[in-house]
Amino acid sequence: MKFSRIRSAALAVGLTATTLTACAQQADFDEVGRQMAIMLQNSHFARLxxxxxxxxxxxxxxxxxxxxxxxxxxxxxxxxxxxxxxxxxxxxxxxxxxxxxxxxxxxxxxxxxxxxxxxxxxxxxxxxxxxxxxxxxxxxxxxxxxxxxxxxxxxxxxxxxxxxxxxxxxxxxxxxxxxxxxxxxxxxxxxxxxxxxxxxxxxxxxxxxxxxxxxxxxxxxxxxxxxxFDPHTDYMSTREMDRFRDGMKNELVGIGALLQGEEDGATKIMGIVVGGPADKQGILKLNDRVVAVDPDGDGPKEMVDIMFMKIDKVVDLIRGQQGTPVQLKAEPAGGAPGETNLISIVRDKVALKDEQASAEIIEMKGKDGENSRLGIITLPSFYADFDEGKVRCSVDVERLLERLKDEGIDGLLLDLRNNGGGALEEVRRMTGFFTRRGPVVQVRNTFGEIQVKESEKEPIYDGPMIVLTDKSSASASEILAGALQDNHRAVVVGESSTFGKGTVQQPMDIGRMLPFFKARNKAGTLKVTIQKFYRPSGSSTQKMGVIPDVVLPSLTDALEVGEAFLDHPLEHDMIRKAPDFVPLKEEQLFLPRIKELSEERVKASKDFAYISEDISKAKARIRDNKVSLNMADRKKELDEIDQQQQQRNVERKARFAEVQKKDKEQLAFYKLTLDDVEKGGDLRAFDPSAENEQYMRRAKDETAELDDTPQWPSALDPHKREGVMILNDLVDITRNARMAGLLDR
Structure with a gap:
């Protein structure tokens, strides 16, 4: 018995040593490819x-x-x-x-x-x-x-x-x-x-x-x-998976600097995060040029020449474990030729605050003397920390929404433009902030089994609501917009459709699937499509996306943007309506009147007319598919474009000045960040057309500053401004209908 225990212990030590050796070696990518192929055949939704x-x-x-x-x-x-x-x-x-x-x-x-x-x-x-x-x-x-x-x-x-x-x-x-x-x-x-x-x-x-x-x-x-297999099934190297996780957390461990590759091979500092490690250390400056990196600081590793190196690999050298030093060899901006500094910075967590949910309130004077307070929540992505769960966008939105509700908003605009999606659980939870308990999304696997995911809590906000989307609103954004549209809970406003990504991916660690004695270091991850999701009404968002209730002209209408233009997309289909799905009354959105009022404004809008004109020209250029190599022809073409732009700028400057003047008379703007909610206190009034607080100091681009195209009045681009106007219409119509006793909710 004693011998047996000793032998077992020795065997365990031997196995551990072998396993550690295997882990230390880089995986055999031929073996990785085989295991990935098996995983694709066993797990992919389409069973190709x-x-x-x-x-x-x-x-x-x-x-x-x-x-x-x-x-x-x-x-x-x-x-x-x-x-x-x-x-x-x-x-x-x-x-x-x-x-x-x-x-x-x-x-x-x-x-x-x-x-x-x-x-x-x-x-x-x-x-x-x-x-x-x-x-x-x-x-x-x-x-x-x-x-x-x-x-x-x-x-x-x-x-x-x-x-x-x-x-x-x-x-x-x-x-x-x-x-x-x-x-x-x-x-x-x-x-x-x-x-x-x-x-x-x-x-x-x-x-x-x-x-x-x-x-x-x-x-x-x-x-x-x-x-x-489909556009969203992908192999991710260890480096890529680390970047993906950082992106989902909305934070990273590094020095807090924005990098750009220069044509002469150096890497230029284009931005520094306020309060980040580089900012606190104070030596690294905007426009400094980094030429080498020692990822180990004062440790045994040596300086790595990064001239002409890809930016993602430079980033990998600079990022590392929290509390460890990294040393940069940098040419100071405005320094003498050949002058360099050695700058040591201790890595730390950097919150990507520009990518966090944020809010604002627009107070709008009414014609009848009754003001409207319109809340706007901007959500760049459905971010979540899968590892520790400390960062969740649904928690952030909930905090902002509660504060907006306390401020007495009359209507809410949820801006999902450029939101490419993220965590499915976050959108399920978030939909419940606006709807009564019920189906949010249906998920079907390759065997045809359907699971209905429902909201779990009573709504926080049940007033008039607009969802603003564009062609970049994808995945989780489409689930939220589709669920609110199916429930007749909100008016969806935006470009001709959302992106059309109606599939669910699951990351699978390939290393765990390799044979026991095989090296598994850097084996990577398979992100595989395992399910399709469907709206409560039974329609997939796949390829089709969410079609807004109010469609606004956009230059993307001329471009190949969306799932349908990607390689090997899965097809759109329908399943049965979710059990127990009982939407609200569509009449209470007043869509015919809302559309009528919006169409009148869009037809009268000079900016939407410019957009429609640009759409036609872009389509013609794409059809022609030619670029001239004749200097005179190209100059003529550019002169025509410049002349048109200058004419527009002259017209816009005069008109925008009038719009800005009216905005100051009729609108008041208040900013609300997560930091503001944390600190409490009164709302902060701000001028959206002026330079406001930034989370990152950016290098000056003198070439870009020559562009004399006027900025949108009050920082409201045509789509956002029209979204605000539609929300105000909905607030007014709802208020009048409630006073007349026409609403039952």
Whole structure:
């Protein structure tokens, strides 16, 4: 018995040591690919035939690398199809796929090296003739692959020529604007256009050739395989998963600086978070240029040269564990040539306050002397901390909503524009703030089993409500907007539809699925579509999105934006209405009258007329799909655009001044942040057209400041202003109907 215990203990020690060794080594990505394939076949909603999908895997990987069809040739494509196309599914299952991935990437790298070498040669020696009547395609998405290297180089030379022409025209335009406004030309001391473009190509070359290791190639290939099932199934490397978690938490551990890659290879400090580690330390300044990073501070690691390195990899070097130092080698802004500083900063948590929920109140004078207090909640995403649960957007919105209710708001606008979604549980909980208990969303798995998720608490706010959406409102945003629309609880206002993402993804750790003795370090995560969600009415938001009750013109109507334009989207479908779903009376939204009043304003709006005009022109440009290489033609085109813009600006400046004057007479604005709620006290009045508090100090962009397009009056863009007006209409109509005894809720 004693011997047995000793032997078992020794065996346990041996297993632990072996396991630790396996964990320390990097995972075999051939094995990772095989396990991911098994997980896709077992877990993906659509149950696609994996063995038949090799050609699609190949096509998607190639397109990810060369979407513009300027690097690979038809001969390359033919070889890839011949050697891998029909075999790729089998190669993945036989743990032999990385050979194909590396071969394809090596070919891509070779082609990029050839193209960049040609670009440098042309930029160094060639004088470009911009008097010829030449053009090239704006988009080569539907073009044929170049038949050989000679044709590929011919297309590439045209693109170099267009890049030189565009850079020269850009500089001419900026010089004219600066002269017209009596300001110094911000590009006066800039590098020669050709030299600047050569550096841009060098950065691209570095990002493809020198900045990519085997892990990166594996991640690109496995991501293409995963996304062949649908646009939202994806492989995420360990680095990508860490960034995803930070984004969901709305916080990160770093130094609190916004970085931008410069064309000469350095990384420029474009922003510093107020109160963040870099701000508190005080040495790093805006416009400083970082050229090297020691991720270990004073530890055993050495400075890493980051010249021409991808920004995400620079970020990975700078981020780390809370309380640890990182050292930057930086060229100070305005310093002498060659001057550098070594700056050590201790990493700490940085809250992304710009991405938090926030609120405001607009107090609007009524025609009858009765004022309306309109609350606005802006929610950038459905964020949540999956690890510790300390950060939850539903908790933040609840706090803001309770305060708005205490302030006696008469109506609420929930702004979900540019909200790409997030945590499903957060939207389920949040819907209950506005509706009585009942179905919020239905979730169906691949076996057809349907689960109804309901709100759990009594509503906090039951007054007039508007939901403002656009084409970027996706996933959780669509669940919330769809549930409120189905319940006849709110009027949805916005662009022609929301994004149309009606699927649910679950992250799965691939390392946990690897054989016990296999190395699992950096195996990555499969984010796989396991369910589709449906509105309480039974309609999926997939591909179709949520169609607003009041549709406003938008430039996105001319662009390919939305789920339907992505590769391999799942289809829209319907299921039965959720059991026990009893919506409110639609008549109590007064939609016919609301639409009538909005249509009158939109028809009379000069800004919406401009938008409609831009939509028509954008559609024409996309259909034409050509860009001229003739200097005179391009100047004429740009002059026409500039003339139109100047005419609009003259008209807008006069009109906006009148609108701003009326706003000051009729509107009062109050700001409400989560910090304000925490501190308590009175509301803070603010001028939305003035410079207000910022969570990040940003570097001055002298080129952008030459744009003399006037700012929207009171910072209300046409869509937000119309949303506010619709909300005010709804408040007035509801108030009158209640006084007349026409409402029963």
């Amino acid at each position: 035939p994996f063995n038949d999908m090799g050609p699609r895997f190949l096509e998607d990987f190639i397109r990810d690398l060369d979407s513009g069809k300027v690097y690979f040739t038809q001969a390359d494509i033919d070889r890839f199809n011949r050697e891998y196309g029909e075999n790729l599914s089998e190669m993945i299952m036989k743990q032999d796929s990385m050979r194909a991935a590396q071969d394809i990437y090596d070919t891509f790298k070779k082609r990029v090296e050839a193209r960049v070498a040609e670009a440098k040669k042309m930029l160094a020696s060639e004088e470009f003739d911009f008097t010829k009547s030449e053009s090239l395609q704006r988009s080569r998405k539907d073009a044929a692959w170049p038949k050989d290297e000679a044709e590929a180089m011919s297309i590439w030379r045209q693109q170099i020529k267009e890049a030189v022409l565009s850079e020269n025209l850009r500089r001419d335009m900026i010089a004219k604007l600066a002269e017209k406004q009596g300001k110094p030309n911000p590009l006066k001391n800039d590098k020669d256009p050709k030299e600047k473009l050569a550096l841009r190509y060098e950065r691209f070359h570095h990002s493809v050739v020198k900045d990519v290791d085997g892990e990166d190639v594996a991640a690109m290939f496995l991501s293409a395989v995963a996304r062949s």
